[in-house]
Amino acid sequence: MNPIEHIAQQFAAQNYKLTSQREAIVQVLLDNEKDHLSVEEVYMIVKLSYPHLGLATVYRTLELLTELHIVEKMNFGDGVARYDLRGDEQAHMHHHLICNVCGKLEEIKDDWLVDLESRLEREYGFTVTDHRLDFKGSYNTCKSTGCKKEKDCKAVS
Structure with missing residues (x-):
């Protein structure tokens, strides 16, 4: 379909x-x-x-x-x-890397929080139905080259 x-x-x-x-x-x-x-x-x-x-x-x-x-x-x-x-292939929303220098936004499709969700259920009786995580920071290449825009940045794949 x-x-x-x-x-x-x-x-x-x-x-x-x-x-x-x-x-x-x-x-x-x-x-x-x-x-x-x-x-x-x-x-x-x-x-x-x-x-x-x-x-x-x-x-x-x-x-x-x-x-x-x-x-x-x-x-x-x-x-x-x-x-x-939202993708149906994943139980939860995907996560993002956001570069503070060039503004590049990269999606992380892997669900790294499965163990944490299990622990929350086990220890607190709390069932997670969804989550989203954004990581803000900068790529090493942005820091070393001083790029300012995503289109000019070497971190852009």
């Missing part, structure tokens, strides 16, 4: 329709999955296909996608809400 069909099923399970406008917004997120787009960035991209689509519709759709746990609304310390698709 392709991702759009799967998301359409998630909408239907909650009695929502995946309209063509909503589908276009989801497709922008799928096409730019590694970019962690803001509302305004999604709007500018989707407006190319749907010129009459309003910014408010993009906001409402992204909030609905967040409510339905299809995307995760995130803030990486720059004051901008960004949206990240």
Whole structure:
């Protein structure tokens, strides 16, 4: 099943329709999955296909996608809400490395907190249903070369 069909099923399970406008917004997120787009960035991209689509519709759709746990609304310390698709292949949201020097954002797909979750359940009777962890710091190459922007940085793969 392709991702759009799967998301359409998630909408239907909650009695929502995946309209063509909503589908276009989801497709922008799928096409730019590694970019962690803001509302305004999604709007500018989707407006190319749907010129009459309003910014408010993009906001409402992204909030609905967040409510339905299809995307995760995130803030990486720059004051901008960004949206990240949640993958069904993982029980929890993935983690991020955020470089304070160049701004590079790298995803960590491995779930390193499984042992901690087990310990929390065992010692506190607390069952973790989700978690997200962001590591802020700097790459050695950024410190040594003094790069300031991700596009100019040698840490960028």
